[in-house]
Amino acid sequence: MTTSPVPSLPLSDDVEIPQVGLGVFQVPDDGTQANVEQALELGYRHVDTAAGYYNEAGVGAALRASGLPREDVFVTTKLRNGDQGYEQALRAFEDSRRALGVDQVDLYLIHWPVPSKDLYVETWRAFEKLLAEGAVRAIGVSNFLVEHLDRLAAETDVVPAVNQVEVHPTFQQAAVQQRCRELGIAVEAYSPLGRGADLGAPAVVAAATELGVTPAQVVLRWAVQQGRIVIPKSLSAERQATNLDVFSFALSAEQVASIDALEAGVEGRTGADPATASFTQFRA
Numbered sequence: 380m381t382t383s384p385v386p387s388l389p390l391s392d393d394v395e396i397p398q399v400g401l402g403v404f405q406v407p408d409d410g411t412q413a414n415v416e417q418a419l420e421l422g423y424r425h426v427d428t429a430a431g432y433y434n435e436a437g438v439g440a441a442l443r444a445s446g447l448p449r450e451d452v453f454v455t456t457k458l459r460n461g462d463q464g465y466e467q468a469l470r471a472f473e474d475s476r477r478a479l480g481v482d483q484v485d486l487y488l489i490h491w492p493v494p495s496k497d498l499y500v501e502t503w504r505a506f507e508k509l510l511a512e513g514a515v516r517a518i519g520v521s522n523f524l525v526e527h528l529d530r531l532a533a534e535t536d537v538v539p540a541v542n543q544v545e546v547h548p549t550f551q552q553a554a555v556q557q558r559c560r561e562l563g564i565a566v567e568a569y570s571p572l573g574r575g576a577d578l579g580a581p582a583v584v585a586a587a588t589e590l591g592v593t594p595a596q597v598v599l600r601w602a603v604q605q606g607r608i609v610i611p612k613s614l615s616a617e618r619q620a621t622n623l624d625v626f627s628f629a630l631s632a633e634q635v636a637s638i639d640a641l642e643a644g645v646e647g648r649t650g651a652d653p654a655t656a657s658f659t660q661f662r663a
Contacts, residue, residue: 384422385623388565388608390540394517396453396486398603399623400425402569402610403434411437412444414614419445419452421620427543427569427610428479429457429490430471431660435478443480454479455543457490457521461659463498468505472514487515488543492527495657499527500534507537519543521569522653525558532562541565546607547573548580548598548638549647567608572598574649582637590628593621600625601638 387395401418403411403426411434415426419441428438435456442452456479462471476484487506492499499520506518519541520527532538542559546552546568559566572578578594587594595611595618602609603625611622630638651658 384626385424386626388606390486390517390565394485394540396517396541396565396608397423397425398608399423399599399625400427400453400455400608400610401619402427402612403438404429404432404569404612406432406434406437406612406614408434408437410614412440415441416444417616418619419447421616422623423619424451425453425455425610427455429488430459430462430475430478431457431490433662435475436480439478439480449481453485454481455486455488456484457488458502459660460491460493460496460657461661463489463493463496463502465501465505468502469508472505472509476514483513484515486517486519486541488519488521488541489523490660491522491651491656492520492524492653493657494527494654500530503531503535503537507535510537517541519564522656523555524653525554527653528555528558528562528564538562539564541567541608543567543569543610545570545648545650546602547571547647548577548583548601548641549573549643550645550649551639551642553642565608566606567610568602569610570649571602571607571609571611573647576649577641580638580641582634582641586630586634586638589634590630592628596621596625596628597630597634598638600628600630601635604630604635
């Protein structure tokens with residue numbers, strides 16, 4: 380289906396997700412169309428947005444302007460925290476679908492668990508309804524910790540296809556990744572470059588020098604070589620192209636181990652803590 384050179388990973392019998400996608404977090408809506416069009420021209424076939432990014436309309440405009448068949452581009456969006464709850468989630472999905480201008484969303488995620496509100500199980504049941512009705516091709520979660528995944532497994536019927544979480548060399552979330560593997564959930568890494576902070580690590584720079592690639596390519600290769608999906612963000616056509624080109628080389632076992640050793644635990648986290656995060660994602 381896709382013309383991208385990027386391999387796809389199976390999420391179900393009939394749904395596959397390109398292993399490298401374009402993230403548009405913090406890209407203003409008035410610049411999103413151009414950014415996404417540029418990426419699609421370079422060969423990207425996977426775009427990740429969210430209602431809380433306020434740029435779904437720009438993504439949709441790029442899809443239409445590209446001239447690509449809708450089925451050739453995998454589109455992910457996410458539910459805002461303030462829209463959790465069964466009926467509210469269903470209404471919010473329709474808002475996202477209209478903003479994107481699509482009949483069907485490829486992957487729909489609960490953006491954060493927001494355990495203080497205790498609505499993510501109820502919200503997940505709304506997601507199951509959307510899946511059963513064919514409004515979405517796959518459903519998943521984002522920023523879910525082990526306890527949140529285990530509760531969904533115990534109280535609902537459908538296992539999330541994806542858990543999109545912060546993972547990069549200095550913050551690897553081994554326990555979350557392990558639980559995802561046990562449950563058959565694909566791990567999708569956001570901020571896969573540690574927001575740039577991990578690119579200067581000696582192990583990363585050494586591997587880049589040895590292989591004749593960029594530090595960013597090394598870190599992305601480290602992720603995909605271990606089976607993760609990655610969604611790096613870039614406005615630069617050159618960086619978008621190099622971020623996509625991580626399947627023409629491989630890291631040695633020693634290089635992988637040296638990057639694994641960069642783990643810094645919670646000190647490496649660049650985003651919010653899912654155990655306590657409770658922001659609504661609504662604009663003031």
